[in-house]
Amino acid sequence: MRLVVEKRTVASRRFSVAVRVASVAAALLTMAAVFAGYGLDPVRVYGGIFSKAFGTPVGLAETVVRMIPLLLISSGLALVFKAQFWNIGAEGQFLAGAMAAFVVATSLPDLPPHLLIPLMFAVGFLAGAAWGVPTAFMRAKLNVNEVITTLMFTYILDWIFQWTLSGPWKARETVGQLTYSGFRHSVVITENAWLPLIEGTRVHWPTLALAVAAAIAAYLVVSRTTFGYELRVVGDNPEAARAAGISYSKVVSVGMIISGGLAGMAGVGELAGIQHRFTAEFLTGYGYDAIITAWLGGMNPVGLLVANFLLGGLVVGGDYLQIKFRLPGGMIDMFNGTILFFVLAFEFLLRYRIRIRR
Amino acid sequence: MSVGREESASVGGHPGEAGLAGPPLVRMEGIVKRFPGVLANDHVDFELVPGEVHALLGENGAGKTTLMNILFGIYTPDEGRIYVRGEEVWIGSPRDAIRLGIGMVHQHFLLVDRHTVAENVALGFAESQLSPLREVRRRISEFSERYGLKVDPDAYVWQLSAGEQQRVEIIKALYAGADILILDEPTSVLTPQETRELFEVLRRMRDEGKGVIFITHKLEEVMAVADRVTVLRRGKVIGTVPASETDERSLARMMVGREVLFRLEKGEVQVGPPALEVRDLWVVGDRGLDAVRGVTMTVRRGEIYGIAGVAGNGQRELIEAIAGLRKVKSGSIHISGVDVTNKSPKVIHGMGVAHVPEERLRHGIVPNLSVAENLVLKDYDREPFSRGVLLNYEAIERNAEDLVERFEIVTPSIRTPAKLLSGGNIQRLICAREFSREPKVILAAHPTYGLDVGATESIRRLLLEERSRGAAVLLVSEDLEEVLNLSDRVGVMYGGEIVGEFRPGEVDMEEVGLMMAGVRRGGSQAAG
Numbered sequence: 001m002r003l004v005v006e007k008r009t010v011a012s013r014r015f016s017v018a019v020r021v022a023s024v025a026a027a028l029l030t031m032a033a034v035f036a037g038y039g040l041d042p043v044r045v046y047g048g049i050f051s052k053a054f055g056t057p058v059g060l061a062e063t064v065v066r067m068i069p070l071l072l073i074s075s076g077l078a079l080v081f082k083a084q085f086w087n088i089g090a091e092g093q094f095l096a097g098a099m100a101a102f103v104v105a106t107s108l109p110d111l112p113p114h115l116l117i118p119l120m121f122a123v124g125f126l127a128g129a130a131w132g133v134p135t136a137f138m139r140a141k142l143n144v145n146e147v148i149t150t151l152m153f154t155y156i157l158d159w160i161f162q163w164t165l166s167g168p169w170k171a172r173e174t175v176g177q178l179t180y181s182g183f184r185h186s187v188v189i190t191e192n193a194w195l196p197l198i199e200g201t202r203v204h205w206p207t208l209a210l211a212v213a214a215a216i217a218a219y220l221v222v223s224r225t226t227f228g229y230e231l232r233v234v235g236d237n238p239e240a241a242r243a244a245g246i247s248y249s250k251v252v253s254v255g256m257i258i259s260g261g262l263a264g265m266a267g268v269g270e271l272a273g274i275q276h277r278f279t280a281e282f283l284t285g286y287g288y289d290a291i292i293t294a295w296l297g298g299m300n301p302v303g304l305l306v307a308n309f310l311l312g313g314l315v316v317g318g319d320y321l322q323i324k325f326r327l328p329g330g331m332i333d334m335f336n337g338t339i340l341f342f343v344l345a346f347e348f349l350l351r352y353r354i355r356i357r358r
Numbered sequence: 359m360s361v362g363r364e365e366s367a368s369v370g371g372h373p374g375e376a377g378l379a380g381p382p383l384v385r386m387e388g389i390v391k392r393f394p395g396v397l398a399n400d401h402v403d404f405e406l407v408p409g410e411v412h413a414l415l416g417e418n419g420a421g422k423t424t425l426m427n428i429l430f431g432i433y434t435p436d437e438g439r440i441y442v443r444g445e446e447v448w449i450g451s452p453r454d455a456i457r458l459g460i461g462m463v464h465q466h467f468l469l470v471d472r473h474t475v476a477e478n479v480a481l482g483f484a485e486s487q488l489s490p491l492r493e494v495r496r497r498i499s500e501f502s503e504r505y506g507l508k509v510d511p512d513a514y515v516w517q518l519s520a521g522e523q524q525r526v527e528i529i530k531a532l533y534a535g536a537d538i539l540i541l542d543e544p545t546s547v548l549t550p551q552e553t554r555e556l557f558e559v560l561r562r563m564r565d566e567g568k569g570v571i572f573i574t575h576k577l578e579e580v581m582a583v584a585d586r587v588t589v590l591r592r593g594k595v596i597g598t599v600p601a602s603e604t605d606e607r608s609l610a611r612m613m614v615g616r617e618v619l620f621r622l623e624k625g626e627v628q629v630g631p632p633a634l635e636v637r638d639l640w641v642v643g644d645r646g647l648d649a650v651r652g653v654t655m656t657v658r659r660g661e662i663y664g665i666a667g668v669a670g671n672g673q674r675e676l677i678e679a680i681a682g683l684r685k686v687k688s689g690s691i692h693i694s695g696v697d698v699t700n701k702s703p704k705v706i707h708g709m710g711v712a713h714v715p716e717e718r719l720r721h722g723i724v725p726n727l728s729v730a731e732n733l734v735l736k737d738y739d740r741e742p743f744s745r746g747v748l749l750n751y752e753a754i755e756r757n758a759e760d761l762v763e764r765f766e767i768v769t770p771s772i773r774t775p776a777k778l779l780s781g782g783n784i785q786r787l788i789c790a791r792e793f794s795r796e797p798k799v800i801l802a803a804h805p806t807y808g809l810d811v812g813a814t815e816s817i818r819r820l821l822l823e824e825r826s827r828g829a830a831v832l833l834v835s836e837d838l839e840e841v842l843n844l845s846d847r848v849g850v851m852y853g854g855e856i857v858g859e860f861r862p863g864e865v866d867m868e869e870v871g872l873m874m875a876g877v878r879r880g881g882s883q884a885a886g
Binding site: 224225226227228229232233236237239240241242243244245 | 681705713720722724726738739744749751
């Protein structure tokens, strides 16, 4: 008896969905073993996550809160991934957007909300794009691998951010006649810059609307426009793209403007909708988690919505795990890592078929 | 030869010459190999006896290479049995095959450029680790002597011509102890002289009682060197016949399943004004050396200018420079009198230059995009295929339906990914895309390379139709017969220069071969 591995020429739609579902199931099973190792009953743990994240109105609303940045970021990632350009620095582009919006909000605190908020989103988009585009240039002109540069750019900005929190942006607080600065956090931005919420929740609906629109728009851009056509040609066969006169640097640059810009807007939403100020814990890894959902959801708005909703629920459930079962916080990173690992590993099944003979 | 005769000849017919005694070297029975959507080998029987050159003839996609990859252990069969020297064997990997005395020379050579011939041969033979190069050198000389495989063991592989590299591959197989040698389309990279030398080598091996399997789709080669021929069509064996009892015509019929035109009707065409003018063109190649060295040529409308030559003599760089894909160092290129030197591919395409690229899979199509989307690769951003930023799928699909019918592209649907098409249909797709806009200049690089007889015929006919329409065609091909049959004028390229220019029929094959090998310059300077 031997295993034979062969290239698969086409994978049907149903099969690709089945493989994706199976990959998540395999990740859940693996983590179940880890939970059991901690002496916990996996059924209770998963039951807890599920009922917490999806079972109550409050939990559902929190799940949506986590889904918003994930959906916005992953829409852009799915688009630029079509060109086989691997932007794994959305975390930095997210931060760039938030920082730019913070500057806008603190410099123009008296602008009315209906002007200030759109301005913040616009500037946040530009900042995210600006932080992403150099990597596209470096790839196109100098042939520097974008997996390295996009990740490095995140570290650069994160350190700048950490420095501003200890320096120029560190809030000075006044108690009576005493002015001091102690904790590493910024001032709270003007209430004019706060996003409206759905009554009784933390769901900042303007960003939610943007995210859903972005998922649909990204799909339409890829499948219906000349630029989307160029993205697909560049991703599938850069040599043929060159012969057809399609400019690689133009395509990946525009792709990174969109991808970085959407990540930047997600950062704006997080600052203006939830946090309202910067703390050292402003970044929670949405930029990385969105890589998982961009893969899982593919270039399909429904797929993106489902994948991000589920991962949002997992994040919520993870917080609950920490509190309820006193599991270490790293467990959630491990959870997400396991999912990504299995999603990528199962991609193999979409490209090859394995058969057992004799 | 009747069809009935062909079928009854199956696995019959013995070689004329040596070695009838003993079991056959190889017997393959009822081999079945399926790929997704394709039955590559459908109950194939094949036999090789000692002391024969056995040609495996068939169109592309007929299953020749698949069958031999099974014998060499690269694929495993889904059904069927293999016997080597009378014993049933399971060949699970090339290592198993080599142990059984089977050697294979692939179409693309597997040599390390920066190592010498001797080092390449020594690679992969464990026993030579102790007594490295001296022993290897000695045996290389021995093989050279015995079979006429002339090659210097101390030369670096990158210094060798394609023909010499092929000899190294053969020596590697012999060194591993092969007495069953498979050659996959070995002549596609050779000059006529080199081809003759190769055939001499194969004859000597046959006379020693070895078995040689020779994969080809060229009929004249079968007649020149083979003792027996097995013809495959669509994965099935059509018949096995002694070469001495058949001729090219009936082999072609077996291979294609119908009559094939050998002489293409090439009508007289009134030659028009110059469409492509190249003046003293210098182009740098990938290695930083001058690949095109002062080429000057003029191609007029209604004319096919053929470039003959062994691959790697600057043909690719010349075509790429004209298409705008490679920087010109000095000199000029004019299209219909307009200077396009160092213009972008898009501008040059817009001037009416069509390009049928070599390596059609790498440069010509986008494999996962549909046939319809591939057909607008050069025009997707123009009316009617897009309006503003939006694609117009209605127009794209109407265009595809029209071209699929006009150019006879065989595809399940216009939404099928282009990669699922056969080589011939991919080439027809590229021609449809490039010719449908009535170009003034056509650059055709190896347009029929690797295509079967039927597809080759249709692509050649398309080129002739374009010539009649008034296109100026620049044809690069290693297939000398193709160049001589299609072209109105021929330039021979060697070392980046045009070393001779003539009209077909003015110069004999021998002379052309010598020019291709860089031995002689000449030919009449045919007026442009």
